[in-house]
Amino acid sequence: MNEKELEILEILEGNARTPLATIADMMEMEKHEVEKIVKSLEERDIILNYQAVINWDHVPSNDGVTAMIDVKVAPKREIGFDGVAERIYRFPEVKAVYLMSGAYDLSVQIEGKTMKEVAFFVSKKLSTLDSVLSTTTHFLLKKYKHDGVIFEPEQKDKRAVVSP
Amino acid sequence: MKQLSSKNYLSETARSIKPSGIRKFFDLANEMEGVVSLGVGEPDFVTSWNICEAAYASMESGYTSYSANAGLLELRQEISTYLQKQFQLEYKAEKEIIVTTGASQAIDIAFRALVDPGDEVLIAEPGFVAYAPIVQLAGGIPVPVPTTADNHFKLTVEQLESHINEKTKMVLLCFPNNPTGATLDREELKKLAAVIRRHDLLVLSDEIYAELSYDQSHCSIASLPEMAERTVVISGFSKAFAMTGWRLGYLAGPEPLLQAMLKIHQYTMMCAPTIAQHGALEALRNGREDVDKMVASYRRRRNYFVKASNRIGLPCHMPGGAFYAFPSIRETGLTSEQFAEQLLQEEKVAVVPGSVFGAGGEGHVRCSYAASMEALQTAIERIGRFVEKRL
Structure with a gap:
């Protein structure tokens, strides 16, 4: 990973929609050079996806719920934590899975339409897995900051319009 | 408030000081809605x-x-x-x-x-x-x-x-x-x-x-x-x-x-x-790490803005420091004050006329690139349209 690649990653992480020509101007490079680097970052699975950060709380029809579930597991000799994690992340309602240090092993993020739906998933699908020893479910009430973006209050420019 | 008599109570020194030319633009721009400002002489970051x-x-x-x-x-x-x-x-x-x-x-x-x-x-x-x-x-x-x-x-x-x-x-x-x-x-x-x-x-x-x-x-x-x-x-x-x-x-x-x-x-x-x-x-x-990050961010915006400014017909040297570009506006045939005023009225972009910075400033405008990339891109689009009509 060279400095230019790192800088391009930084720019795209800040705004994935920055046009390649603009990135080229920002970095004093040619557009085709930037294009080549971005392509290579994609091919090496460093850039996986280009997503928007959405504040779903501002979407009127949205009434879904998100839960973070602490899962303790007993890893099997042949498959280890990775195998258990895979059994879990294959479910489409699972949005994120992390291996953690500390009081539990896997942190699982679930999205569902209702609390009941999430509870049903935990009791019928997650808890019944062989390797799962216990689960603790926390429902998310409000998002303040996500992926480095502060959701509320609105971050306005507080400077005077013209100053020396 | 009632004014004192017509006698001038102000010191000669106070009277001899010229009011800042920036003030006028501040008042003008401040009353407008939807202004994209490149007129600000301070960082767009808030303190760490x-x-x-x-x-x-x-x-x-x-x-x-x-x-x-x-x-x-x-x-x-x-x-x-x-x-x-x-x-x-x-x-x-x-x-x-x-x-x-x-x-x-x-x-x-x-x-x-x-x-x-x-x-x-x-x-x-x-x-x-x-x-x-x-x-x-x-x-x-x-x-x-x-x-x-x-x-x-x-x-x-x-x-x-x-x-x-x-x-x-x-x-x-x-x-x-x-x-x-x-x-x-x-x-x-x-x-x-x-x-x-x-x-x-x-x-x-x-x-x-x-x-x-x-x-x-x-x-x-x-x-x-x-x-x-x-x-x-x-x-x-x-x-x-x-x-x-x-x-x-x-x-x-x-x-x-x-x-x-x-x-x-x-x-x-x-x-x-x-x-x-x-x-x-x-x-x-x-604070070192944050300073380095901010400097890297200004550098990218400088590169973008100066390149874009030259592209839309405002010749600009690559400035080595601070967060200002100082393009020439001579080709438009306007004075720097006319340029800044008309640009503000027509396209709602605030820049500062070079003349307020003293000798040698005429013929240029100061554009602060301590503004978000989105603001810079919008400003370039608007300034480009403004300049095109005058070249």
Whole structure:
């Protein structure tokens, strides 16, 4: 990973929609050079996806719920934590899975339409897995900051319009 | 309120000072909705949270009284270390550094301590709007030394020397420069230093933008041989650490000069705000990473803006520092004031006419790229449309 690649990653992480020509101007490079680097970052699975950060709380029809579930597991000799994690992340309602240090092993993020739906998933699908020893479910009430973006209050420019 | 009689109660000095040309644009732009502003002379970042938190903590601990006149000794020690490490400058915390209420106050007390009535002060222009009025307030005579676009607004030996006479007392340098973004490297400074030594002049070097140097690291004229003893360096926390509202700057220089400034500082300011000084301590101890990130971000925006400005027909040199581009608007046939005013009315983009920055500023406008990439892109689109109609 060279400095230019790192800088391009930084720019795209800040705004994935920055046009390649603009990135080229920002970095004093040619557009085709930037294009080549971005392509290579994609091919090496460093850039996986280009997503928007959405504040779903501002979407009127949205009434879904998100839960973070602490899962303790007993890893099997042949498959280890990775195998258990895979059994879990294959479910489409699972949005994120992390291996953690500390009081539990896997942190699982679930999205569902209702609390009941999430509870049903935990009791019928997650808890019944062989390797799962216990689960603790926390429902998310409000998002303040996500992926480095502060959701509320609105971050306005507080400077005077013209100053020396 | 009822006015006093027609007799003029204002001092002659107050009457002789011209109002800042920026004020007019501020009033105009401020009343408009939807303005994209490239007129702001301060960072678009808010102060890093750890610095704000350190200021809160100092209040919680009861540090709400005056500090030593010259500033917290701890802070002066950090400034001394910082100047050494960053710019190879050697100043003792005890006698050679004064913490001030912004670099502006530092400029004020420096001129007051060094200028007698009739003394001439050479000021490289275009330059920051406050220098000449502050010299006048100190009783001195500001003498503009114009820098030009074909030299990328660098101050040259010829320009400097042609303005020196027996009344010349000192030279004010501000590089990286507001509004041109011009910088001077070690070799260029060496040549100026030789002239300054030969004529036995003092230097007031405003290095507030030193950290915002993009192509090579900043060189302070005080770091050159035999220059420290005749140079007073001014800097502060506003630009590099995004702390403009904290009003915190400092002076560093030879003890005899600094002690005279401290005398004036004691009577007129007592000390810089103590709470801000505690924030600044944190900035110097743990702020490096954030400064580097901000500098990298300004550099990218500079590259984008200057390239785009040239593309839409406003020729612009690549400025080495600060966060200003200073494109030429001559091709449009407008004066810088007309350009700025019409651009604001027609396209709602605020820039500052070069003429307000003194000699040599006419024919250019100052565009601050301390604005979000989105704002810069919108501004370029609008300025492009505006310019196209006039070329």
